[in-house]
Amino acid sequence: LSAKRGRQLFIRRIPGLSAIDEAVGRATEMGRPMLFSTGLGGLGIVSLQALSILSHIIRIAARYRARIIVPTADSVLYTIAEETTRDAYEAEGAGEAYNRDDVRYLTDNQFAYASGVVGIQHRERIASAFYFGSFFAESLILAENGQQVGAIQVAGTPQITQIPFFIAACDYTIIGDEYYAASAYLSREPTLLGSLVGQDIGKALILASIIIGIIGTSLTVAFTQPAWVESTILSFTNAFRS
């Protein structure tokens, strides 16, 4: 509500999201396509967030008439990605630049999908690659091949186990909950910014409860269990008494 009333809310800079413009600009200058992979996840919170970012990237790309290829591994997601892409092109008045074949359903098989995406990366000689969504063992295959073709790469996933691979192989990586801050960060809509602040308040509350829990448990353990604590307290008490 305070964001809607015009209060300026501060969001720290997220380099990965700020690099999106640079990646699109590079592809435009080089005249080569970009690639946006939504990973293996089906329709869910993670994938919908990926589509929000895709929509933003396509809008920038559409302004420069840059081409973006979107291979998907889930058929339901494919239909939504197709519509999202078309809508984003039309919203920028570049409906004629939209190519239906650039949004593709490849397969739901993990490594068949990986090989399909790698094939696109090499054949199309992509200039920029974006990996947003749920990734598993194929994450490093995609990112390393993108690196081999010289693409600028931006990745983001809430999968904790895959983040190290993206950090090692990509130019920019969005870590942890930064992933869910993307739509607020990119759109700067007051409602979304407010929800981001709400998120942070939630995290602060969790942190406070963790700290209270740690103190409570530590005190319980310290004053009831270990003999050395008890003997230390006793020796201090005796020292003061004497």
Added chain:
Amino acid sequence: MVGSLTNSLTNGTLLAFFMPREGAALWIFILGSIFIGFLFLFLLTQVPAKFRKPIIIGVTFVSGWFYFLEFMIPRSNETMPLRRQLIAAEQAVWKAQTSLHRAIAISKERGSNNPAVAERIERAQGYAGSAVPQIGRAIEAVKEPLSRANTKVRDAELARGRLGAVSNDLPRDKLWSIEVADGRLVRAGDKYARLERAEAGLQSALEAARDAESILAAGAEADVALAAAKLGKADSGLRLAQSATEENFLTRYKEPVFQVSLVIGAFALGLGVFGLASMHAKTVLRRRPGWLNSLAFWIAMVVMLLAGLIKKYGVPAASGVRLSTGVYDTLFYGALAALGATMFSLVAFYIVSAAYRAFRMRTTESALMMLAAFLVMLSLVPVGVWLTGGLPAAGFWSAFRLENIGDWIMKFPNTAAQRGMAFGIGVGMLAMAIRIWLSLERGSYFDKQV
């Protein structure tokens, strides 16, 4: 509204639409359903964007409410007394388990003769002792709903019995009535079986809690590990009973709602394959660069499709083994699985090249990362253990042995960082889910506030 829909369903008026059909009527029904399905999809694609988005928002909102209410609405009143007893019994068992775990920890730290161990065991015995009558009361509480469910099963059996045996000579409406009665009997039977499972879980929990109490009665001499195992069994029994009573009036619709999403997914799969096939067909027909790859796609798709269909519907050979099974297995396990394994094995090489780039010390962060990785890797190989093998195995200096350093890095800084991220991701996901539910999210569909 839900009530009237439920009545329509149980009275058979709505279900009559799905009455079994045969012959020409069956074919008309199938073709009609396909036609209506495609007509619905066609009309949906023709809806202007300004109306389509409110439809999506509405469906999202209603679906969200359905799952929210299913989760939040209290379970049926019938099993409320039972659930109260279950919660009380679970708390007592949990307290007994916690006391025992603490006794085990103290015993390891200060020896089993420590008075604190005996005190914890005594406490655990008290909690296990209080759990026993609570579980007994829960067993009493399950008897009444069980008896009611039994009566319902008998009524349903009698109603079904009055309708007689199924025969081809019976008129269709009579057959349909039999099907509806069968459905009622199955539902009543399901409920009875669920409550029976709850009772069985409670009986097992009661027995285990009694055993734990008698084991713990030996005081400091008690077999603590065995008592903990018995309490674990009691906990499992209580959980089984609880899961058997977790149902409200919306729960039964979860499965049909899931089926609807599966049907939508099946349509989408068709669209996905059609899109891919048409793209490759265009590439082949127009001889675009790389058209041979597209041709390979078409050949692979057609051959695999035929192999799958022949495997499913092919005629068995004289030996009883389908010849087509061999073709399918060769293609699936010999080609597809092998290609997948090849792709996966590439990860090993990519890890090396990615690690090489990541570990170049260009910044303080990468230097720290390299140092941590170096220590962890060294702690996991024999030479690392050998390097600091001269340090004592216990005491202050043991902390500087490489295997202990590696273990500490993995257990403390690494776990702490991962848990911190997991908390952030969890809160972020919750916020995102609420934004989608209330259509506040932008991007995929909602480019501006609706």
